[in-house]
Amino acid sequence: xxxxxxxxxxxxxxxxxxxxxxxxxxxxxxxxxxxxxxxxxxxxxxxxxxxxxxxxxxxxxxxxxxxxxxxxxxxxxxxxxxxxxxxxxxxxxxxxxxxxxxxxxxxxxxxxxxxxxxxxxxxxxxxxxxxxxxxxxxxxxxxxxxxxxxxxxxxxxxxxxxxxxxxxxxxxxxxxxxxxxxxxxxxxxxxxxxxxxxxxxxxxxxxxxxxxxxxxxxxxxxxxxxxxxxxxxxxxxxxxxxxxxxxxxxxxxxxxxxxxxxxxxxxxxxxxxxxxxxxxxxxxxxxxxxxxxxxxxxxxxxxxxxxxxxxxxxxxxxxxxxxxxxxxxxxxxxxxxxxxxxxxxxxxxxxxxxxxxxxxxxxxxxxxxxxxxxxxxxxxxxxxxxxxxxxx
Ligand code: GLY
Numbered sequence: 605x606x607x608x609x610x611x612x613x614x615x616x617x618x619x620x621x622x623x624x625x626x627x628x629x630x631x632x633x634x635x636x637x638x639x640x641x642x643x644x645x646x647x648x649x650x651x652x653x654x655x656x657x658x659x660x661x662x663x664x665x666x667x668x669x670x671x672x673x674x675x676x677x678x679x680x681x682x683x684x685x686x687x688x689x690x691x692x693x694x695x696x697x698x699x700x701x702x703x704x705x706x707x708x709x710x711x712x713x714x715x716x717x718x719x720x721x722x723x724x725x726x727x728x729x730x731x732x733x734x735x736x737x738x739x740x741x742x743x744x745x746x747x748x749x750x751x752x753x754x755x756x757x758x759x760x761x762x763x764x765x766x767x768x769x770x771x772x773x774x775x776x777x778x779x780x781x782x783x784x785x786x787x788x789x790x791x792x793x794x795x796x797x798x799x800x801x802x803x804x805x806x807x808x809x810x811x812x813x814x815x816x817x818x819x820x821x822x823x824x825x826x827x828x829x830x831x832x833x834x835x836x837x838x839x840x841x842x843x844x845x846x847x848x849x850x851x852x853x854x855x856x857x858x859x860x861x862x863x864x865x866x867x868x869x870x871x872x873x874x875x876x877x878x879x880x881x882x883x884x885x886x887x888x889x890x891x892x893x894x895x896x897x898x899x900x901x902x903x904x905x906x907x908x909x910x911x912x913x914x915x916x917x918x919x920x921x922x923x924x925x926x927x928x929x930x931x932x933x934x935x936x937x938x939x940x941x942x943x944x945x946x947x948x949x950x951x952x953x954x955x956x957x958x959x960x961x962x963x964x965x966x967x968x969x970x971x972x973x974x975x976x977x978x979x980x981x982x983x984x985x986x987x988x989x990x991x992x993x994x995x996x
Contacts, residue, residue, distance in 0.1 A: 626985055880934060
């Protein structure tokens with residue numbers, strides 16, 4: 605079923621009462637999880653509904669710390685602040701000792717934990733850790749092709765590629781430039797998004813997940829998927845990373861050409877939503893499919909739309925805001941966890957990775973909670989309830 609702006613208007617919108625109740629519920633879950641997940645972190649995804657306790661590893665632990673910060677901002681309860689600051693110590697240790705950081709996800713990890721700590725409390729440890737993370741990310745910048753290499757050892761031929769997710773790692777570079785006065789971080793970020801959008805955006809406004817760059821010439825070579833259904837399909841979360849990533853770079857750079865990019869990527873996402881407005885994990889699938897959903901993709905997309913509507917003209921801003929209100933109502937209704945006995949997560953029905961003939965994934969976190977789904981859902985609720993100053 606193809607959606608349009610007009611068809612989406614036929615769905616109920618989230619009103620303040622609905623959003624506030626959802627936020628109260630989310631905060632209740634964060635509070636209940638705190639005893640287990642202060643010294644330890646939740647696993648990237650839940651297993652049969654429940655996160656397990658892990659060390660500070662993988663690309664996903666910052667989302668949990670970010671959720672704690674959002675709970676702190678909402679309640680002003682010092683218990684949340686204390687727990688988040690314990691985790692900032694862990695992030696400082698992680699970057700000082702280079703634990704599981706041979707990849708580009710420094711923004712996901714350190715913006716929501718350490719930049720947040722610095723912005724909310726003036727934490728010097730948070731600032732130090734985040735600046736070290738920005739330096740570490742900057743080492744992945746490849747002048748030949750002007751992009752940040754996503755995975756593997758830098759400069760390795762088999763790994764010479766960018767991925768759309770990286771747009772969310774750029775804000776830590778913009779922030780580092782603001783804090784240090786050194787323009788080079790922001791310049792790398794700006795170069796990266798320019799290269800990335802030249803590569804990943806297709807004519808029909810869908811996006812590639814990953815794109816290889818020719819190591820000899822520095823020119824875009826070819827796109828392949830990692831987590832999508834096909835090399836040429838639109839992985840729902842990838843499309844959502846595009847929406848929010850473009851909005852975040854617009855926030856820092858105010859490059860007017862990003863408005864058109866934002867509309868193209870977002871309109872594709874909206875057009876391909878199924879009947880209940882909760883996207884399947886890849887836009888190859890539509891209403892009636894038995895494939896799993898990825899609620900986290902919708903949560904990310906809503907955050908991107910809510911950021912971008914601040915900069916759009918009144919008419920367009922209103923149109924996208926109305927869509928966001930309806931996507932949020934669908935998420936709250938179909939995916940908001942209200943029962944700690946069924947799950948210790950906040951947003952149900954996410955998919956981390958799903959195997960397919962053309963991707964290289966094995967099933968992981970299928971129809972489960974994941975930490976980024978929880979975080980972006982809370983961020984979207986926060987944005988709807990307040991004039992939120994972002995951690996990004
Ligand atoms: N950034 C990895 C993912 O979205 O699964």
